[in-house]
Amino acid sequence: MKRHQATRFTVPKIALSLGLAMFAAACSDSDTDNAQGVIIGDASTYSSLEIEALVDAGETEKAIAVIRARSERRLATVDDYVLLAGIHLSRLDGQAAEAALDQAIMTGATNKAVALQMAKALALQGRNAPAKRQLQLVPMSGSDGFNAVLLRGRIEVAEGDVDSATRYFGFARELDPSSPEVDIAVALMELSEGNMEAAFELAQKARTNTAADKNAKPDYIMGAVSRMRGEEEQAISYLENALAISPDDLLSQLELTAALIDAEQLSEAQATLDKTLSRNPDNLIAQFYVAYILWQEGNSTGARELLFQSPRILQAYRPAQKLAGNILFEQDLHEDAIPYYEQYLDDVPNDIEIRVKLATSLRRAGRHVDAAKALNPVLETPENASTQVASASEPQRETSDESSLVRVRVAAIAQAARAEIAQNNFDAAKQKYNEAIERAQALSPADPKLVASIAASLANVEFTSGNRARGLDLMSTVVQSAEPNADHLATLANMQMVENRLDDANETLKRLESLYDRDPLADNVAGTLAFQRGDYDAAIASFSKAITINPDYQSAIKNRAAAYIRKARFKDALTDLEKLEPLVKNDGQFFGMLGQVQQSLGNFVAAITAYETALELVPNSAAFNANYALMLAQKSRLDEAVVAAERALELMPRSSPGTAKVETLLKELREAIDRRT
Numbered sequence: 001m002k003r004h005q006a007t008r009f010t011v012p013k014i015a016l017s018l019g020l021a022m023f024a025a026a027c028s029d030s031d032t033d034n035a036q037g038v039i040i041g042d043a044s045t046y047s048s049l050e051i052e053a054l055v056d057a058g059e060t061e062k063a064i065a066v067i068r069a070r071s072e073r074r075l076a077t078v079d080d081y082v083l084l085a086g087i088h089l090s091r092l093d094g095q096a097a098e099a100a101l102d103q104a105i106m107t108g109a110t111n112k113a114v115a116l117q118m119a120k121a122l123a124l125q126g127r128n129a130p131a132k133r134q135l136q137l138v139p140m141s142g143s144d145g146f147n148a149v150l151l152r153g154r155i156e157v158a159e160g161d162v163d164s165a166t167r168y169f170g171f172a173r174e175l176d177p178s179s180p181e182v183d184i185a186v187a188l189m190e191l192s193e194g195n196m197e198a199a200f201e202l203a204q205k206a207r208t209n210t211a212a213d214k215n216a217k218p219d220y221i222m223g224a225v226s227r228m229r230g231e232e233e234q235a236i237s238y239l240e241n242a243l244a245i246s247p248d249d250l251l252s253q254l255e256l257t258a259a260l261i262d263a264e265q266l267s268e269a270q271a272t273l274d275k276t277l278s279r280n281p282d283n284l285i286a287q288f289y290v291a292y293i294l295w296q297e298g299n300s301t302g303a304r305e306l307l308f309q310s311p312r313i314l315q316a317y318r319p320a321q322k323l324a325g326n327i328l329f330e331q332d333l334h335e336d337a338i339p340y341y342e343q344y345l346d347d348v349p350n351d352i353e354i355r356v357k358l359a360t361s362l363r364r365a366g367r368h369v370d371a372a373k374a375l376n377p378v379l380e381t382p383e384n385a386s387t388q389v390a391s392a393s394e395p396q397r398e399t400s401d402e403s404s405l406v407r408v409r410v411a412a413i414a415q416a417a418r419a420e421i422a423q424n425n426f427d428a429a430k431q432k433y434n435e436a437i438e439r440a441q442a443l444s445p446a447d448p449k450l451v452a453s454i455a456a457s458l459a460n461v462e463f464t465s466g467n468r469a470r471g472l473d474l475m476s477t478v479v480q481s482a483e484p485n486a487d488h489l490a491t492l493a494n495m496q497m498v499e500n501r502l503d504d505a506n507e508t509l510k511r512l513e514s515l516y517d518r519d520p521l522a523d524n525v526a527g528t529l530a531f532q533r534g535d536y537d538a539a540i541a542s543f544s545k546a547i548t549i550n551p552d553y554q555s556a557i558k559n560r561a562a563a564y565i566r567k568a569r570f571k572d573a574l575t576d577l578e579k580l581e582p583l584v585k586n587d588g589q590f591f592g593m594l595g596q597v598q599q600s601l602g603n604f605v606a607a608i609t610a611y612e613t614a615l616e617l618v619p620n621s622a623a624f625n626a627n628y629a630l631m632l633a634q635k636s637r638l639d640e641a642v643v644a645a646e647r648a649l650e651l652m653p654r655s656s657p658g659t660a661k662v663e664t665l666l667k668e669l670r671e672a673i674d675r676r677t
Contacts, residue, residue: 046070048079058247060087061279071103078109085117091280092250094124112137116144119151128155146175150185157189165189180206184217191224200225216246224255232263250280257289266293284313288320300327314340318347322354325361334361352378352408359415366586368422375419378412406443407450410436414454417461426465433458449485452478456488463495471495479508486512486521493525497532505529520546524556531563539563554580561593570600588617592624599627604634622651626662633669638676642669 046066054063067084070076081104088097098121101114111118115137122131132155138148153168169189173182187202200222207218223238239256242249253276260269270293276286287310295303304327307313313320321344328337341358345351355378362371417432433454440451455478463471475492479485489512496505509529513522527542543560546553557576564573577594584590595610611628618624629644645666652659 048077048083051080051083055083055087060090060248063087076103076107078104078107081107082109082114082117085114085121089117089120089124090248090250091283092124094121097121097124116148116151119148123151123155123158126158128159131155140175146172146179146181149175150181153185154188157192162189162193178209180209180215180218183209184215184221187218187221191221196225196228214245216242216249216252219245220249220252220255223252223259227255227259227262230262232259235259236263248279250276250283254285254289257286261289261293261296266296269293284310285317288313288317288323292323295323295327300330303327304331318344322348322351325354325357329357329361332364334364337361338365349377352412356408356411356415359412359419363415363419363422368419372416372419372423375412375416378409379416406439407447410440410450410454413439414457417457421461426461429461430458430465433461448481452481452485452488456485456491459495460491463498468495468499472499484511484515486515486519489515490521490525494528497529500532502529502532505532520549520553520556523549524553524559527556527559527563531559531566536563536566540567554583558590558593561597565593565597565600568600570597573597574601586617588614588621588624590614591617592621592627595624595627595631599631604631607631608635620651622648622658625651626658626665629662629665629669633665638669638673642666642673645669 051063051066054060054066064084064087067076067080070080081100085097085100085104088094088100098118101109101118101121104114105111115134119131119134119138122128122134132152135148135152138144140148149168149172153165153172156162156165156168166186166189169182169186172179172185176182183202183206187199187206190196190199190202203218203221203225206215207222219238219242223235223242226232226235226238236256236259239252239259242252243256246252253272257269257272257276260266260272269289273286273289273293276283277290280286287306291303291307294300294306303323307320307324307327310320314324321340325337325340325344328334328340338358338361341354341361345354345358348354355374359371359374362368362374413432413436417429417436420426420429420432436454437451437458440447440454443450455474459471459474459478461471462468462474472492472495475488475495478488479492489508493505493508493512496502496508505525506529509522509525512519512525523542523546527539527546530536530538530542540560540563543556543563546556547560550556557580561573561576561580564570564576573593574597577590577597580590581594591610591614595607595614598604598607598610608628608631611624611631614624615621615628625644625648629641629648632638632641632644645662648662649659649666652662
């Protein structure tokens with residue numbers, strides 16, 4: 001199968017790690033039973049014992065269909081509805097179970113008789129307070145009392161009160177010292193707290209004390225723990241054993257799906273998922289896995305469409321929030337990705353890979369201060385702290401690979417440097433880039449490409465912040481020390497051109513062309529070099545060549561427009577700029593060029609609009625302010641023109657050739673205002 005090259009996150013550990021309240025997300029969106037296509041004959045011929053036999057034989061769909069048919073004919077009994085509730089509880093469908101129990105009560109059951117099942121149904125929906133009230137109706141003796149105490153302990157776990165849960169589990173052990181269910185309940189609690197070893201040992205103990213063919217839960221827990229440890233083959237073995245014991249166990253089916261995906265056995269995962277969906281077509285977590293597999297195969301659009309059809313799971317299920325953020329991130333929908341990443345990080349604050357992505361999205365959305373704040377938890381974490389990496393669920397698996405941890409820290413620091421650049425904090429950015437380089441250099445095995453990419457970023461900061469010699473030296477070192485990179489060579493050539501070292505730039509260009517045959521980047525650099533030399537026809541030819549290879553090459557299109565302007569080919573320049581306008585949001589230079597072209601063509605209203613946009617992005621441009629003043633004057637907006645002209649003079653050096661022109665314009669504007677008054 002086709003696989004994305006982007007890093008994927010580990011498939012989430014479901015349900016156990018999310019508490020009983022999350023089980024509600026596993027139910028269908030309605031309480032309509034899935035019994036289509038089941039041939040039931042005459043429902044009146046089935047006794048309650050025969051319906052129970054259907055359930056015992058695994059024919060739950062047929063049992064549901066029979067009970068529904070009996071209900072429609074007013075033949076269903078209390079036992080039928082209680083049995084129906086039990087089926088729904090086994091499928092973790094709290095809403096449907098509650099509806100069946102309501103029917104049982106209307107048919108004659110007492111609240112006390114169905115209290116334990118009702119408490120389970122309410123707990124599955126996260127309605128813990130009414131679930132606790134139902135448990136008060138259950139006598140604290142016998143098997144019902146034992147199960148009620150266990151359920152109360154699980155509710156306490158879901159509410160995060162481990163101490164209280166431990167007390168209830170202790171009480172349950174007193175009621176039935178020999179039952180393995182207590183060890184199972186405590187194992188689930190340990191798993192939800194991230195205590196893998198304790199959970200595994202308790203599950204093993206429960207398995208020893210349980211008839212091998214009677215209880216699938218120990219194998220399920222050991223499978224979940226094994227998957228969290230990264231032991232996919234062992235996890236699959238345990239989970240397949242759990243399903244051999246209980247073929248309809250929904251949690252084991254979903255966990256096995258996840259383990260198979262972890263093991264990159266996508267066809268087997270899909271087959272397991274198909275079985276789950278055949279019995280539970282509206283199961284939200286199963287739908288999440290379908291979306292996940294689509295994304296894993298590179299179908300982000302299909303994954304997005306499916307995932308966003310289930311707002312309930314996006315509201316409550318952490319892995320779905322993370323997947324939603326990643327899909328939107330890949331589609332460059334950063335504004336939309338931000339709330340999903342933020343919601344996910346509220347619950348999983350130590351996933352630093354997602355912190356880096358959140359910071360990237362915030363930065364690309366123009367929220368540079370927020371981007372820096374998003375990274376603070378990573379930057380402030382002590383070096384020896386246990387930091388969790390790239391797990392989509394809780395409890396999270398801690399990385400056993402120190403190199404992975406260093407890499408994500410390096411990425412976080414580099415992202416923080418970019419946030420500082422956006423706020424013009426160049427010294428802080430340089431400090432962070434130097435720190436990132438130092439950490440990257442300490443990697444074992446070494447990663448020269450990573451070091452080079454960060455050093456190139458530092459070179460750019462040095463160069464653009466005024467230390468051109470340092471930036472040029474750094475970029476030269478990057479190009480010499482690492483495997484040649486087209487972007488780095490192009491950047492070096494541009495730096496050399498700015499420094500008027502055109503012969504050096506030409507040598508860099510030759511190297512770029514020799515390494516990257518038919519790469520439009522080389523043609524773009526060649527055009528820039530010709531532009532610097534004043535050979536605008538050659539520049540246009542090179543830029544056009546780059547655009548022929550890549551019609552969407554924005555830099556080449558913009559550069560060709562600049563060359564057209566120098567040749568006074570303003571209509572051609574406008575054609576290029578109009579192609580780019582829908583794609584450009586934050587480029588002040590682009591809108592300044594657009595204003596200049598519209599001005600030259602006599603389109604003064606359009607020129608004013610372009611200059612206003614340019615000045616929103618680059619308010620301290622003397623040239624933009626001066627041209628804006630001239631356009632306002634052309635449209636008799638004299639008072640506004642005076643303000644713009646005065647601003648231009650404030651920004652212009654006194655020795656500038658344009659200063660005298662702006663002073664003359666300002667004088668004429670004031671005289672015109674005086675005549676008007």
